[in-house]
Amino acid sequence: MKPLSRDARDTVFLLATIAAIVLPHAGHLPLWASAITALVLLWRGLLAWRQQPLPGRALLLLVLLVAGSLTWLTHRTLLGREAGITMLVMLLALKTLELRARRDAFVVFFLGFFLVLTQFLYSQSLLTAAWMLVAVWALLSAVVLAQMPVGQPSLALAARHAARTTLYGLPVMLLLFLLFPRIAPLWGVPADAVGRTGLSNQLDFGAMAEIANDDAIALRLRFGADLRGAPPPPDARYFRGPVLSRFDGRSWRVEGSVGADTLQPQGRPLVYELTMEPLRIGVLPLLEMSPGAPGSELGLDGLTLRRGPELQWQSPRPITERLRLRAEAYAQYQAGAEQRPAALRPWLELPAGFNPRSLAWARALRAEPRFAALDETRLAPALAAALLAHIRANEFLYTLSPGRYGQTSPHLIDEFWFDRRLGFCEHFSAAFVVMLRAMGVPARIVTGFQGLDPAAQDGYWIVRNSNAHAWAEYWVPGRGWQRADPTAAIAPQRIEQGLALRPAAGALERLSPALWPQLRRGWETLNNRWQQLVLNYSRQNQFDLLQSLGFERPDWAALGRVGAAVIALLALAGGAWTLWQSRPHDAWSRQRERLLRELHAWGIDAAAHEAPSRWAARLQARHGAVAAPAAGLLLALERARYAAPSSAATREGWRQRRRWLREFRAAGRMLRSKPSEPIPS
Structure with missing residues (x-):
């Protein structure tokens, strides 16, 4: 069988990710919405598999009008949570039929991330959070793939990049979780239950x-x-x-x-x-x-x-x-x-x-x-x-x-x-x-x-x-x-x-009366830890955290000050990181930067892309025999840089570099103390 092209593979992966995001919504969506979404995703996957052209805009507009009409008939409105999520799912599915450029892909990514958030309007359980975490990881991997337009990067490579980037942002996420104000009722909108207790008026x-x-x-x-x-x-x-x-x-x-x-x-x-x-x-x-x-x-x-x-x-x-x-x-x-x-x-x-x-x-x-x-x-x-x-x-x-x-x-x-x-x-x-x-x-x-x-x-x-x-x-x-x-x-x-x-009793309880209670107890214990430590982290927990940090009377003002201080520290850390990233980090690059500064101070027009032998030639052309020690050191540097490494050189590498730099600066001082002697033509 002919292997899939990269474009087809990436499209199929994105469609599978969208299906994973929409799946938890199936219990809340109208049946027709779930059916249309499944048909559209299957159709788009078949087009990618066969590498056939996408449908025209007229057909997409027709499907959109049908979806909007059905949404109105079902919810009697196009606004509100239920109707809005239904339309969001329809737009996400139909947008996959317009994946003609990178900008279309990014629209799909943004809609997908937003749809992940809407799932927490229905449930904040540990299982939901784990499923959404996997879905977000897959979406981030698709974003990484979109940022690699050349070559054939593997899905595993994109997934590793996405995971590493997420880990970089994890400390910031944790600080926001601990310090972001719990403002009700916004913080309490999601609900796991749908009135199943039988308790009512x-x-x-x-x-x-x-x-x-x-x-x-x-x-x-x-x-x-x-x-x-x-x-x-x-x-x-x-x-x-x-x-x-x-x-x-x-x-x-x-x-x-x-x-x-x-x-x-x-x-x-x-x-x-x-x-x-x-x-x-x-x-x-x-x-x-x-x-x-x-x-x-x-x-x-x-x-x-x-x-x-x-x-x-x-x-x-x-x-x-x-x-x-x-x-x-x-x-x-x-x-x-x-x-x-x-x-x-x-x-x-x-x-x-x-x-x-x-x-x-x-x-x-x-x-x-x-x-x-x-x-x-x-x-x-x-x-x-x-x-x-x-x-x-x-x-x-x-x-x-x-x-x-x-x-x-x-x-x-x-x-x-x-x-x-x-x-x-x-x-x-x-x-x-x-x-x-x-x-x-x-x-x-x-x-x-x-x-x-x-x-x-x-x-x-x-x-x-x-x-x-x-x-x-x-x-x-x-x-x-x-x-x-x-x-x-x-x-x-x-x-x-x-x-x-x-x-x-159900079939599992009849088969093993003790197994089901044990499994349920284990899951409920794990879910309780999630609820008590994460979902029940409230305003009072934030004030208790401030009190442990030394605030005698923690309140909203103290929380705001701590938040502002954390934001300032994050900004400083981000600036320091950017500055550090802009500087060379390997030994050769740092040494080359120092040499260029020295040579420019001696009046030599040296460029970073040139070899040390080129610098030595320009040095001798300008200063003549006086520059011979420094030129010899540059030539030795080039041999050490590009020659095959030896075990002795590896053991003495750091000491040799330090000794070489001292000798080069000494040669530079000697060169500045004597008049230039151009080489006779």
Whole structure:
């Protein structure tokens, strides 16, 4: 087979690099965009392989118009992140059909580098960073090839040049990483998650089953003032998320109460550090109960969180950045004890015409004589205990595969409570809250996370998306909101052991039950190091660095001064490097420069490209016999320069050069002390 020409080889290499850059975007691009990009790159590669001419501009313009129209139809705009990245991919692919000159190649390079940056708008994971690093290396290698227009440079040579150039710039990159200001929200725009946790302002009956397959990490925690302490007991591992009150017969939604719950913490707090992945939820899921007055604010890396009326920290927008903070939690507390009856009405409402059997059953339970003599302080806990006892005593089953409710009847709670009795946390919590409300007890659903991995990873305790959980709260006069977890009544191991939702085992787990957890643990440990050291390097880390450098009160001004000093040092270093590069560095070049200066001082018009014998002839022509010693030394220099080296000369080379230079300067002083004696014609 005929070997590829250099132009065809370089083009194919560039196309493969573009494919590697676009590939991570395939999950975010419309299907038609990925298909057109693949077809264009394959077509361009085939043209290069066959060395056929490129298509005309009319065809390119037609494809561009089609891509623009499809982008408009898909996104309803040509602006914004999604539409912009789609058009950028289309332009990059179509530009490869115009590679007629070096300037076209450089346009492709610039578009490629920009597209690499856009990938970090979706993910900043270690795997993404490694893939993009390889893509950037390949792009730099293509740039090096474009700067070598002559000959047949190998891809390996270009790759080595690209790697060496990158290493030269690595110290500057590191300094910029350490000192560049972390300005939110710009620094926190990228997000790794796309809302897979199931935590939102709405909960559909059975929706949490969808996250059973998602073992991605949601939270990382370290406990204690020294961050080396033990986690709290299992019944205290509740991370509070959205609180749901409005029930329409099928879905639960957030609807704030008229009043606001106040928290009265008791005992000593548990101090811990939490790193939250970008879960794209509007609530910061802190360990119950975190202190804070209703309406108070918490500033966190440019994001202002407000204490909500239901005792959780709410964000004005979905949290799309990775956050790290230190917090406190109280295992014992009193919450909302001062609420008035008007503020409790939203927690008593039920949709009209739904679940008649459940409402009738609840009213019958409330009318039993055992509850008649109880005062209002003891009544609500007794009714809650009776519901939990009913769940334990009857044939309820905790399962992730309860089937779909509501296909034959709109009365979901009736179907669950009386007919099928199959479900998981949200089914039990929803039925529990409906029954309490039917008996006149204010109640609500709380969603969030419950439990941890059984063992720490790299010093961090892990909460996964599959730890998502739903529990209930009911209100007791004088005592406030009390937590009740009906799941613990039917599946106590779920709470006591902190077990996450688990689907059926996959093929790898069935083949080797221990292998998959070990592989996952190793990867998550490595990824955690990346996140903690790189992605979580924040403004506070910068201030800590300044403090270690001697700044008593590090702030933005101190960071600016250090940055300016670093820039000045880099400029001086760059100038010194340029000056050093402009001077000769090998021994012969340095010696020749000194000789030329000496000869010019003696009035000899010597040029750098001439041999020492030529200099000697001009020296004797001008000064005659007086210049004989210096001319002889120049001739000896020429013989030493171009003669075959000997081992003795190699050992004595430096000493001989120094001795020769002393003799040459001595001959020059003698020459200047005597009048010139031109050689007679």
